[in-house]
Amino acid sequence: MGKSINEIQEELIEEFGLFEDWADKYEYLIDLGKKLAPMSDAFKTEENVIKGCQSRVWLHAEKQGDLVVFQADSEAIIVKGMISMLIRVLSNQTPAAILAADLYFIEQIGMSQHLAQTRSNGLVSMVKQMQHYALAFS
Amino acid sequence: MADKLNIDQIRADFPVLHQQVNKAPLIYFDNAATTQKPKAVIDTLLAYYEQDNANIHRGIHTLAERATTAYELTRKKLASFLNAPSTDQIIFTSGTTAGINLVAQTFGRANVEKGDQIIVSNLEHHSNIVPWQMIAEEKGAEIKVIPVSNEGVLDMEAFKALLNPKVKLVAVNHVSNAIGTINPIAEIISLAHEVGAKVLIDGAQSVAHLAIDVQALDMDFFVFSAHKLFGPTGVGVLYGKREILESMPPYQGGGEMIKEVSFAGTTYNELPYKFEAGTPNIADVIAFGAALDYIQAIPAESLAAQEEALLAYATQKLQAIPGLRIMGTAPEKIAVVSFVIDGVHPQDIGVLLDKFGIAIRTGHHCAQPLMQRYELVGTCRASFAFYNTLEEIDRFVLCLEKTLQMLG
Numbered sequence: 001m002g003k004s005i006n007e008i009q010e011e012l013i014e015e016f017g018l019f020e021d022w023a024d025k026y027e028y029l030i031d032l033g034k035k036l037a038p039m040s041d042a043f044k045t046e047e048n049v050i051k052g053c054q055s056r057v058w059l060h061a062e063k064q065g066d067l068v069v070f071q072a073d074s075e076a077i078i079v080k081g082m083i084s085m086l087i088r089v090l091s092n093q094t095p096a097a098i099l100a101a102d103l104y105f106i107e108q109i110g111m112s113q114h115l116a117q118t119r120s121n122g123l124v125s126m127v128k129q130m131q132h133y134a135l136a137f138s
Numbered sequence: 139m140a141d142k143l144n145i146d147q148i149r150a151d152f153p154v155l156h157q158q159v160n161k162a163p164l165i166y167f168d169n170a171a172t173t174q175k176p177k178a179v180i181d182t183l184l185a186y187y188e189q190d191n192a193n194i195h196r197g198i199h200t201l202a203e204r205a206t207t208a209y210e211l212t213r214k215k216l217a218s219f220l221n222a223p224s225t226d227q228i229i230f231t232s233g234t235t236a237g238i239n240l241v242a243q244t245f246g247r248a249n250v251e252k253g254d255q256i257i258v259s260n261l262e263h264h265s266n267i268v269p270w271q272m273i274a275e276e277k278g279a280e281i282k283v284i285p286v287s288n289e290g291v292l293d294m295e296a297f298k299a300l301l302n303p304k305v306k307l308v309a310v311n312h313v314s315n316a317i318g319t320i321n322p323i324a325e326i327i328s329l330a331h332e333v334g335a336k337v338l339i340d341g342a343q344s345v346a347h348l349a350i351d352v353q354a355l356d357m358d359f360f361v362f363s364a365h366k367l368f369g370p371t372g373v374g375v376l377y378g379k380r381e382i383l384e385s386m387p388p389y390q391g392g393g394e395m396i397k398e399v400s401f402a403g404t405t406y407n408e409l410p411y412k413f414e415a416g417t418p419n420i421a422d423v424i425a426f427g428a429a430l431d432y433i434q435a436i437p438a439e440s441l442a443a444q445e446e447a448l449l450a451y452a453t454q455k456l457q458a459i460p461g462l463r464i465m466g467t468a469p470e471k472i473a474v475v476s477f478v479i480d481g482v483h484p485q486d487i488g489v490l491l492d493k494f495g496i497a498i499r500t501g502h503h504c505a506q507p508l509m510q511r512y513e514l515v516g517t518c519r520a521s522f523a524f525y526n527t528l529e530e531i532d533r534f535v536l537c538l539e540k541t542l543q544m545l546g
Contacts (some may be wrong), residue, residue, distance in 0.1 A: 022160065022493050027544055030486075054485045054501040054516055075515065076483040077545060078490075114489075121485065 005097055008089045009105035016109035025110065026078070033080030036087070039073040050129060052122030055079055059126055061133035067092050068137050070130060079121045082114050086123075090130055095138035099131055143440045148525050151176040151432070155525060162495030165530045170315055170343060170474055170521030171499055172365045175429070179369060182428035186421045194420055195394065195411075209420050212427035213410070219430055220360065221351040222377055226409040229383075230418055233374035234342040235265040237361030238309070240376060240413060241338055242269035244386040245359075246307065249336075252278035255305045257335075259284040259292055260511055261314040261321070264504045266340045270309055284310070286511060290319045290466035298329060305335040312344035316503040316519065317466025318474030320348070327356055336382065342366055346523065347445060347472045349438060352377050369429035370422035376413070383409055390415040441524045445473040448522040448531065455535045459542070465517050473522040476503075482545055484516045490544060494537040 003011075019025040043060035050057040055076040062069055070091040072083045089105065090098050106112050115123050149155055152174045157164050166174060186208070192201035194209050210225075217225045231237045246269075250256065256270045260283055267281075274281050282300050285293045292310075308330040313320050327337045341350060341362035352360050357377065364373035378386075388395055388406050392415035397405040406412050433441075452475045456462055461480040478484065488500035501516040502509045509516060520534065 023540075023544065026490060026493065030544060054488075055483060076485040078486050 002092055005089055005093055005101045009103070009108075012085055012089070012105045013108045022110075029081035029111070030077050031081075032084040033077040033082075036073070036080050036084040037071070039071045043071055044073065050122040050125045052079075052125075055121050057083065057122040057126050059129055059133075061130070061137070063137045064092075066094055068095055068098060068134055070133075072126065074122075076121065078114070079123060082111065082123055083126070086127065086130070095134040098134035099138065101131075103127065141437060141440050143436070143444050143524060145444070145525070145527055148436075149527075151178070152525055153177055153180070159495040159497075160493050165496040165526075165534055167520040167522060167526065167530070167534065168497045168499050169346070169523040169526075170318075170366070170519065172371065173346060173368045173523055174525070175370065176368055176432045178428045178432050179425045183370065183421055183425040186424050191421070193417055205420055205424075208424040208427070209418070212423050212430070215427050215430045216375055219350070219434070220375075220377055221353050223353060224380070227377055227380055227383060229376040229378070229410040229413045230423055231361070231374035231376050231413075232372055232419065233363040233365070234340060234361050235269075235374075237359075237374050237376035238266055238338065238340065239269045240389050241359050241361070241378075242273045244389050244413075245336070245382065246270070246273040247276075248385070248387055250274070250277045250279045250306045253304060254279040255282050255300075255302070256280070257282045257284060257297070257300055257305055257308045257310075257330075259310045259321070260286040260507055261290070261292065261316070261319060262309070262311055262505065262507070263315050263340065263342070264506065266309050266311060266338075267507065270307075279306075283507075286319075286508070288512075290314065290317045290468045292319075292321055292326075294322065294325065297326065301329060301333045301335070303333055305330070305333055307336050307338060309338040309340070311340040311342070313341075313347065313472050314466065314505075314508075315343045316505040316508050316517065317468075317476045318343075318471040318521075319466055319468040320344070320470035320472060322470075324355055327358075331356065343472065343474075346433075347442075358382055364422065364426040364429065367426075367429060368433055369426035370419075372419045373422045373426050380409070383413075386413075388412050388415075392416045394418075436524075444524045445522060447528065448526055449473040449475070451528050452520060452522070452531050452534075455531060456538075459535070459539065465512060465514070474519060475521075476517040476519045478514060478517050479542065482542065484518045486545055487518050487538070487541055490541040491534075491537060494533075494540070496534055496537055498534075 044058045048058045048060050057074045059072045070087050074080045154174045190204045192205040194206040213225045213228045216228045258267055284297045312323050323339055330337045336358040338359040341360050345362045345367045358379050360377040362375055365371040395407050395412050395415040397407050463478050465476045484500035499519045
């Protein structure tokens, strides 16, 4: 049994709690973006694209057993860092858990600005799309 | 030699500039998106609502009289600012986009026919493309495009080759919002007139930087927004030649734009009211008058000298950054530097610079055809106003270098 969504959120909050200034926090976020597991090119299709005004996000989902597994990518590294965390929290969870998820960690680690910029980066649509997949797989 | 601006004194006039953003002093380099407002504009807006608020033109009471006078005074100031032959050729709109749509839906609808052509340039903002595509589609007309060079200069030979009697309208910007090129509008207008085409000049990006004389340039239409000229949002101006405006059908129907209404038929009001249906944005128009006063009180040569210094300094400092490429190197440019950096997404730069308290614009700047031309997803754009300083550019470049280290 893997960790629950809230257990992972708590881990992230603790990790980000180590940083005192924004630059350290963003360096860590950028690092997460760089380490994001690469998405197979086969999934980087027009169908999987979520268009932001400034950068695109690709999202692929599949069901493995009872769990939903996500892969995603973006052109922008900070968005990739955010994607990395969203995948860590929501991938390998059951559809029911994904649908019930309250992503409070984003505000707690001080990154809600990236989900407030609705038009620019596609992240809000990505979270919605992850929940749509969960619904489709439930 | 122009008198040097007293920048500290100028900056004191703009309250918004004096604040910390993300614990750093704000550096505002997004002036091409919107300019900041001097205190005089904010005070005028406040005073209007506190003392004079009334609906204009029809009321006979004192407040209505005061509001009407102040509103019409801005129109007079604009006629003088643009050197228009008369105040009734100054039409208030809600912005540049509204002005272009007005011309597309009135002049365009009345004059463009199947098989006709409308010429735009590859440098245009979406708002000077889409309204023409809409009318062209409706009428079965064609859109032709003036190509742009790698440096960001319009290909005038190609433009000449595009001109023919089927061209009904040429719509180009005076200055490119994305890369700052100043287009040769005098030549464009005179060439277009030779084939009988009318010309709409989108002045959104030029009014804050260049002197405009609609008569000397023989302009048919000139449109711009108050908010890019230190005035409030929600106000725009459409200047047009009298005979063209008079021949155009009205745009929106409603109050103010009519002379007499009956169910048997309606007669329309005269210029400019024919195109100003409904209660206008009274307060912001009046406050825009204060912006015009403010800007005209500073010697134009001093403003230009300050902007030239900012452009030259930013260009020189940015060029020294390895991997940085300036997009738009036209010999005639306003104080805008658009750039890309190898292997770095513009959005990442914008997000991190904001953390340093620096506001720039990143993305396609609503000019996707230009980005496609240069095969870019977008650029970073630093756009300056006379209240910006060389010291701000120093800190911007320093923070940009730090940003690149973080992303590297």
